[in-house]
Amino acid sequence: MEAIRAGRARRVLLARGAHRTEGLRGVMDAAAAAGLPAEQVERDAIDGLGLRDHQGVAALVDAPREMDDRALAALSFDPEALVVVLDGITDPQNLGACARSAEAAGASLLVARKRRAAPLSAAAVRASAGALLHLPVARVTNLSRSLEHLKDRAFSVIGLDQHATANIHDAPQPSWPLAIVVGAEDIGLSRLVRESCDLLLAIPMAGRTGSLNASAALSVALFGYALRPAR
16 A cells, blocks of 8 residues: 555556455555556465465555765755664664664654665565655765765764663753664673764663664664654
8 A cells, every 4th residue: 555655656457356344445446546557366376475464465566766976965955854773773673673773753764784684675665554655775895985975964963872871861951953773692892983973872771671773773863763743
């Protein structure tokens, strides 16, 4: 459905004999309104795409939009822009979940490494619940340099670091435009990226678990810090 809403779907495949649930009827109505052809195929054809729980319908979509370092440097930003930066997220499911949180929080851009990072694959798009079809993504060769470019554009760059002395509850209201940086779950932020941040913040833990996964930590930072009401 999100692919159709985003104008990224090119064809809709419908399995013969698929149970016409309310959700499926909604997809078909949206496809018809968008002028997309719905092609009836054997269920095996959709199963062969590697999809699980597809409920008898699938869409063939354009790949998510990607820009490079040069395009990122040429972007103009709103004074209250929110950018999410991923440092070394290698799992497509985690990438998709981070993109979903970022788009839901109103981020205008997702920045990630070009190498040693999860690709913008079909698995990532599914995990994002379609957010990667709406949210522009920049894949850059040098993440710390890109952070410096953002700082040159007046961005405040906040890194999430579980060993930071300050935490999201005690930190003052963020300055805008704002970039939130989250690192890999096993090693956190890389040294150069950490050094490029204006401020490092931890997320306090009340239980015995020592940390959150990257997408959960990002969600907490976005909705519990970046978007919190002014005190």
